[in-house]
Amino acid sequence: MMQCKKIQELLKADYLDGEADPKEEEFIKEHLKQCSECSRLEKELQAQRMLFQGAKRKQVPERIWSNIRDAIVMERLKQEEGLIRGILERLRDLIFARRPAVVLATSLSVIIILAVMATTTIQSRVSLSKQNAAESIAGYSLNSENGYVLYDLGTSIEEYFL
Amino acid sequence: MNDIALDVLERASAGNMDAFEQIYKATSSFVYNVAFRITRNSADAEEVTQDVFMKIYRNLKSFQFRSAFKTWVYRITVNTAIIRYRKSKKEEKGRVDYDNIIESLPDSRLATEGVSQSDNEARLNALLDMLSHEHKTCLILREIEGLSYQEIAETLKIPVNTVRSRLKRARQALLVKAGRR
Numbered sequence: 001m002m003q004c005k006k007i008q009e010l011l012k013a014d015y016l017d018g019e020a021d022p023k024e025e026e027f028i029k030e031h032l033k034q035c036s037e038c039s040r041l042e043k044e045l046q047a048q049r050m051l052f053q054g055a056k057r058k059q060v061p062e063r064i065w066s067n068i069r070d071a072i073v074m075e076r077l078k079q080e081e082g083l084i085r086g087i088l089e090r091l092r093d094l095i096f097a098r099r100p101a102v103v104l105a106t107s108l109s110v111i112i113i114l115a116v117m118a119t120t121t122i123q124s125r126v127s128l129s130k131q132n133a134a135e136s137i138a139g140y141s142l143n144s145e146n147g148y149v150l151y152d153l154g155t156s157i158e159e160y161f162l
Numbered sequence: 163m164n165d166i167a168l169d170v171l172e173r174a175s176a177g178n179m180d181a182f183e184q185i186y187k188a189t190s191s192f193v194y195n196v197a198f199r200i201t202r203n204s205a206d207a208e209e210v211t212q213d214v215f216m217k218i219y220r221n222l223k224s225f226q227f228r229s230a231f232k233t234w235v236y237r238i239t240v241n242t243a244i245i246r247y248r249k250s251k252k253e254e255k256g257r258v259d260y261d262n263i264i265e266s267l268p269d270s271r272l273a274t275e276g277v278s279q280s281d282n283e284a285r286l287n288a289l290l291d292m293l294s295h296e297h298k299t300c301l302i303l304r305e306i307e308g309l310s311y312q313e314i315a316e317t318l319k320i321p322v323n324t325v326r327s328r329l330k331r332a333r334q335a336l337l338v339k340a341g342r343r
Contacts, residue, residue, distance in 0.1 A: 012330040017304060019311055019326075048336055051289070052305035054282050060194040064208055065186055068215045069179070075216075076177075 007031050007038050016045050166231055175222040186215060189232070192307060193239045199302045200243035200295070202287050206250055210243045217242070229316060236309070236317040244295055292339050297332035300325060 007028055014020040015028050032039045166188055173181035190211065197210035217238050225234060290298050303309040303317065315322045 009330060012333045013326045016333075017311070017329070044337060045333060048333065048340075049305065051282065051286055052301070055199075055286050055306060056283070057191065058195050058198050058204070058207070060190045060211070061204075061208060064190070064194070064211050065183070068186065068212055068219075069183075071212070071216055072179070072182075072219055075219075 003031070004035060004038055007035075008041055011038065011042050011045060015042075016049065171222070171225070171231060175225070182219060185218070189235050190215075193235065196236075196239050196302060196307060197243040197246070199290065199306060200240070200299065201247045201250060202291065203250065206246050207243075210239070210246050213242050213246075214239050233313065233316045236303070236313070237319070240299055240303075240317060244299065247295065289336055289339070293332055293335060297328050297335065300328040301332045304329060 010020060010024065010028060015025060020028065032042055166185055170181045170184050174185055193214050194207055194211045197214070198204060198207035201207055201210060214235070218235065225231070290302070293301065299318065300314060303314045304311075309317070311322050311325045314325045318325070
């Protein structure tokens with residue numbers, strides 16, 4: 001009985017699948033000749049196997065390959081597009097990169113240029129104002145000498161600038 | 163499934179479509195049939211087959227040849243089909259009628275008497291549906307695709323003894339369902 005249990009286990013796997021070693025197989029075959037219970041199990045397992053072996057293999061539909069080929073072509077196109085987009089993005093990054101050092105240098109340059117321009121403009125305006133002031137005070141003085149004073153705006157400071 | 167020549171694999175991994183088509187021709191029958199048996203549905207089997215070959219295409223460059231190419235294909239197929247089967251089962255929960263399944267289980271006449279192909283198919287599908295996906299996968303790889311214990315073990319990344327015990331349990335379960343044990 002103990003032997004039958006072991007043999008039945010072997011019948012359900014190694015023996016049925018041809019994975020038992022030759023000695024084991026020979027031993028089981030001899031046992032099956034004598035044991036109706038084990039022999040019946042073996043027949044049932046073989047019948048079960050016939051069901052699987054009788055299963056017809058399915059023909060692979062032809063459209064599957066064309067679908068796969070199309071999907072691969074699409075994927076390659078996307079990869080190429082991605083590659084081009086990647087190159088363009090890197091170029092853009094290189095040109096318009098927001099790096100702190102570059103931003104600082106650019107800002108400083110702009111500030112310096114604006115400061116120089118502002119200084120030049122202020123200096124030229126100041127010199128023009130001085131000239132105008134001198135001219136007007138001089139004018140008033142001339143008028144004073146002639147005894148014809150329209151406005152007497154001259155001060156000691158203005159005289160100092162003259 | 164036959165082994166595929168190394169140069170074909172190399173050319174395919176370099177993007178050669180003719181070489182990739184050779185791989186497809188050599189492996190698609192296995193992929194489609196295993197997918198069909200696991201998912202029990204031709205639309206799902208088609209989807210799984212396409213997914214499997216897209217995965218092969220995308221990962222061929224990184225395939226390290228640590229395992230045989232066919233084992234790699236087996237593994238991708240089984241995993242993709244099981245994922246699809248679980249998804250479909252979730253979507254169609256409650257659809258399986260177990261009374262009908264038991265009624266359509268095979269009997270001992272099957273091996274000796276003429277049974278139509280469609281009956282055979284229906285019974286086979288009904289039988290497979292009664293098993294857990296681990297048992298079912300082992301049985302499909304062994305009985306329908308004829309893989310050795312070693313190949314099944316490598317495909318499913320399980321020890322050979324686990325393959326052995328799953329096959330035993332699957333066969334025992336089928337006998338019990340059929341009322342013979």
